[in-house]
Amino acid sequence: MDSAALKDTKAQTRRTMRAQRDAVPDAERAKLSRLCCENLLQHAPLDQAAIVGLFMPIQSEIDSTLLIPPLLKRGAALALPVPIGRTGMLFRSYKEGTELVDAGFGTRAPGRGAREVMPDLLVMPLLAFDSECNRIGYGAGHYDRYISERILSGSKPMLVGLAFSFQQLDKVPVGGYDLPLDMIVTDKDVIRAPEGD
Template identity: 30%
Template sequence: MDRLNIKELKTELRTLYKEKRKELPQEEKQRMDKAICDRFLSLSSYRYADTILLYYPLKNEIDTQCIALDALEKGKRLAFPRCIENNEMVYHYVTSLDELTSGKYGINEPKEDLPLYVPSADSHALCVLPAIIYDKKGYRLGYGKGYYDRFLSSFKGTKAGLIYSDFIIDEIPHGRYDLRADVVITEKGVIPFAKN
């Protein structure tokens, strides 16, 4: 499949599954979000992580606030991404969700004067990845700007995806720079993959 067809297919998949996510009944979404959160909080990679890199959910995304509150309560270092120039992002540590403010694309992100997360060889960091869909090999389809692909190219910690089980498809076209999640958590279970 050539690059143009791959791009078109990814655009179609994004449109289809964003619409499907919007159509989820609110009560069912809340039930699945809670199940995903509970499974995530029981992961050994979460228990042993000292730093959690988390995203703040956009409308209709899986609610990650339960993870944020648990991490803060347990004394873990919690960081959220902030978009910067050249489609790149950096993470800043927060001590409260009140330190987030509406930023680029209307996404809640940390204020830029907060301390920066700097990857460290001795840190046990866990990065939670937003996605529209995942495939059965752990590849994700995000929103198409490449922020996470660029960030993950130098990230050495564990990469975890949160997704509804009906949003896992057989295969997503991917390139050599696309990295897989190490683990994907759904409301039905935990799917581990070999580390990249």
């Protein structure tokens, strides 16, 4: 598939999957969010991470804020992403009571007074995924750029996608620069990247 066709296919996939996610009733989304977060707390290697990077949900995403109280209770250090420019990103330390400010793209994050940190494990949002842990995000490339920079610096974090099970496709359209995740956790399953990847 050439680059133009791949771009068009990804855009169509994003539209389709966003519409499916938006169509889930609030009560059902809340129930599925709880199941997703419970699975992540049980199966993701959170204890191996000094700092866990989370995300604040936007639009019809999983309510990832359900992870915050149990992780803080475990004594985990948390961080939230801050978009920088069109494709850049960094993470700032998040503690209970940290004031969140508008960070652009509909997100909220700790302000400039919060310490910049480098999470060992990222819990990431997505629009679609497949059984090989390929992911489609929103298309801005913030996570892709951040992860690539971490890989180049020799400090690749563990990558864990958090998704509703209905977001799984037989095959996600990917290019040579798209990186698979290490694990994807849903309300029904825990999917790990194939051995050797």
